[in-house]
Amino acid sequence: MLYNKDGNSVDENGYIDMLKDLKKHSFMSMKFATKSFSPPKYSHCKQRHSTDVWKDVLKSDRVHWIVRQISRKEGKSEEETFKEAEVILKELAYTDHMSILRTFAFLLIQIQSSIYQDGVFVNVQEVENIREMVKHHPIVFMPSHRSYMDFLMMSLVCFYLDLPLPAIAAGMDFMSMKVIGSMLRASGAFFMRRSFGSDQMYWALFTEYVHTILINGDRPMEFFIEGTRSRVGKSLNPKFGLLSVISEPYLKAQTYDVVIVPVSISYDRMLEERLYAYELLGVPKPKESTSGLYKASSILQDNYGSVHVHFGQCLSLREYFGHLDRAVHACYPRYMLRLSSQEEKHMKLLGYKILQKQQENAMCSLWSVVALVLSTHPAGISLHHLISEVQWIKSIAVKLNFRIYWPPGTLKETVQKCLFQFKHIVSVLQQKSKKKINNKLQMLDPVIQENAAQYIMIANYRNQLLHYLIRPALLAFVLHKHSIPGEINTFTKDLCLEDFTFLSKLLRKDFIFVPDKSKEDLEEAILFFSEMVVLSSDGTTYTLAGHSHRVLRFLRTVINPFLIAYWLTSQFLISSEAPLYLPKCY
Amino acid sequence: EKMEMVNHDLKLLQREELLKWGGWGYNDSMFKLNEKGSICFTGSRYKLSGLVMPELRPWMESTIGIHVKQRSEAVAEIDLSKMPKPILNEGFMKDVHQTGMEVSSDSMDRLVRSHGHTLEELFLLRKGEFNARVPDLIVFPRNHDDVVKLVSAAVRHNVCLIPIGGGTTVTLALACPENESRCIATVDMTQMNQILWVDEKNLLARIEAGIIGQDLERDLAAMGLCTGHEPDSMEFSSLGGWVATRASGMKKNVYGNIEDLLVHVKMVTPRGVLEKNCMVPRMSAGPDLHQFILGSEGTLGIITEVTLRVRPLPECQRYGSIVFPDFKHGVDCLREIALKRCAPASIRLMDNEQFRFGQALKPQADGIFSSFIDGMKKFYVTKIKGYDPSHMCVATLLFEGDAVSVAQQEKVVYEIAAKHGGMSAGEENGQRGYMLTFVIAYLRDCGLDYEVVSESFETSVPWDRVADLCRNVKDRIQHECKNQGVRYPTLSTCRVTQTYDAGACVYFYLGFKYRGIADPVNAYLAVENAARDEILSNGGSISHHHGVGKLRKQYMSRTVTPAGIGTVKSVKEYLDPRNIFGSGNIVD
């Protein structure tokens, strides 16, 4: 049913609404969960049961080698070590039970249709391509990670689109959730410990487990390149461990190719919006438990707007690494984890590339534009002014092709609708027609300013947009430093580069900057300003236009809080008399 | 039953009278469409000769997309007047005439010694065209001393020499470098075809390097002996060629490859004769000079006499075959057989496509050629055992030795096979597989008649990479054919033909119909190069036995380090400073 067969139409942005028909009748969820499911299969896949997957891991060269080493080192018998390995693998492995999966789909689709009242949108053009790719190459989905909902969403969307269901590298914390844990496992999740850097055995088993699934193509692989959920709406810097694990089979010629599909999952409104805000305020993160999740979902009967799931263009490792000679691995056993420095280097760049693709394809919401404006007016702003600011940002966004979903209707209507949807964060004070951050939310710690949580929520929504603005904003600071008011100010790239590089290095944990690419980043910022007619160029020097203040000031205001945070921290550290303890992670 | 061998004394005849000038093998033998529209094999030399293969045409139609009306025939006669004019060297001619050896500047003689059997060479011939350079002169030395005189004359007069044995090379090793401005004298070794002596005490035989494989085996068999060296080209390739290319024979598991068989060799170089002073089974005297002669591909000198190990003819020969549910199972089985060191004289594992191709070659009604499936009882194989005909593979086996050890070996091999899901599929299937060995080479010409270019190439690879390499290379071929604009299904198939402790030799066959492609040869080369790149990337070698020639020179720098290339060059530099042996093979 559903996809493409009953004329579920594609909107002007290339998306279809997965939930469209589900809202018509309650029995549609049943129909959804029982729909026929016949995804394409990888042509070289050898059919095997999920228990054979981990059993095959135990037979692998890699595991034999490590078992032998560990047994010798620890003076155990190999059988003993194998037993231990088996225990770890069982804890790790996914199972497949189509019936559990369908039950899961049934429940989930109901939850989704009730909370995502504006729909779950999926771009379908690329899906056709992926469906073809699935037949020829092992696939790895790499979704952005903002919410618990992400991997549920991925599996559901795959189920809906008749794409094979992925095997998902999920955090151990989910495993301890009682029912959900085994449900997740039954629908393809396998669980990895967060840190196992030094545990040779675990690393070997995990690597081999991922490899065997990838190479045989039992399922597409799915993992989050950011490593963990980003609690702040921005992308986190890429983690490279799993990326190397999935690249290795290609680099060592165990597969013809590995195809990566970056996926951007964008939520109008986050399920965890409050949770994250409190976490950032230092309230300890609740342990993931089923009842916790349930409670969370029962509170949330509200409208969470829409979700956009965007499958990015397939990225072939064969093409990406094409220039490297894989024969460098010919003189070592393939089970030894060993990548060349060239490969390591390109792997890192690949991580950034994937993240950038995720950012490019993310669909920002009108609400994040509103949040952007609100965040620059912490004392509140009149509705009229808000709308005109949004209008101004829209003109920039349209000009520069930001991917923002502008709902149909006048801006006034849609902004108001948006404010209503987020009334738990903002309220419009009728009398003065002024908007203020709502005070109604419960107070936290008395030390913390009462509305800090709301500020953080606003900031987190704002953050979703910042990847479009960060580079020009840094340049705005640089231009500001070097220009004299009232005069004609000209610049060269070289003049800007040093400060620009300094700032991007300073903020490299906050924003995604590919290491050693500040030249390119600067170019991008210059391009932004050229298109905005803020800078004009005669080829070597750039001249600042007279009317440029608004854009520049705006950009500086947006990014200022990040710099101030560093400044304050530095001040504190410098003036502090107490001995300083560096946190462990540094 | 002894494997079929053609009863013709090649050495007594001029090869032109017997062999095709523009294709593979004997004049009278070829695959051809008969008046009923089925493909048959002509002539009377082979077991398959005179038989019709009704399944072959449908197979070629569905697997490669041939159409009987879309033909691309070769020119009937080649216009020799268009051949490049010879560059002659008077002084050299005079010196050579004085030795009394035969010399020919006949155009046809020059043409048939100007090439090997790569696709591009054949394609050109069939069009009736010539390379810019062909040999200017053919000389026929009669013995070692003639060669010594010949080489010194060449040095004196700065003439380029290219030795040729059977001319079966598939690496462009015989192609004359286009920029060679000296006189090129191709040295036809086939008059040096005597077994000089046999020493049964030490199981040795000294043989002149120009002898052709089938003549050698036949002459030795008359004495109850054999070398056991049987490359698929043995009907036409020569002993000197084997040494010069590091050839490998089908039965190397029992007899060894050419380097294992070789005990003593003489090579005439511009610096003099290179040889060892004794004929011993092994010697520690610094780096083994034989290893420089083996695989020298005509670049260092002329191999004149070779002393090989010989063996008494085996008492017993038995064929066998095993079916496997899929290729991976087959590879695992071969690997275990190699591990247990119980490999029969020959063991070859065909992939599914080749297995089906084998079916297509089944002649109409003939006892020994009865359908594979008939022999196997189709029902049993596909239903009860659960073999899927679209994945199933077959291995063919040849056991040699005394009756007791053959029986023992069979038992062990079939036991191992059973562990890997393999099941004996009878003797006939095995025998049939080996009989097809010699006729398969004729099939390419038939394809060329119907707009199909095809070729085989090989590699060696460690065991753990065998299955991956096979799959990836076959996939790469498919992808590259698409890139090249091939509009018809591509044939891309492989087999494992040799096993070692540490790995295996894999053979690939590649063929496609080129209709609609402007330059089929270049398209083909692009595909083969892509495949070779894939092989190297997968940890495979540049070649297991065909050699480098000029075709794979570009891969030498990826194969050995600059120090390695320098070593090869410096030996060449010393032995042949004026590049008399200027065929330009292996390295630049």
Ligand SMILES: Cc1cc2nc3c(=O)[nH]c(=O)nc-3n(C[C@H](O)[C@H](O)[C@H](O)COP(=O)(O)OP(=O)(O)OC[C@H]3O[C@@H](n4cnc5c(N)ncnc54)[C@H](O)[C@@H]3O)c2cc1C
């Ligand atoms: C259908 C077919 C099947 C084949 N099967 C096999 C196989 O199973 N195993 C295998 O190893 N190869 C095989 N080959 C490749 C080929 O037969 C071998 O390379 C063979 O060793 C070449 O011998 P030749 O006498 O034909 O040499 P040629 O083709 O005449 O020459 C090959 C090279 O050796 C040099 N050379 C020849 N004779 C001498 C000499 N006396 N002194 C110095 N240099 C010399 C030549 O200059 C040239 O560089 C096959 C080829 C074909 C077409």
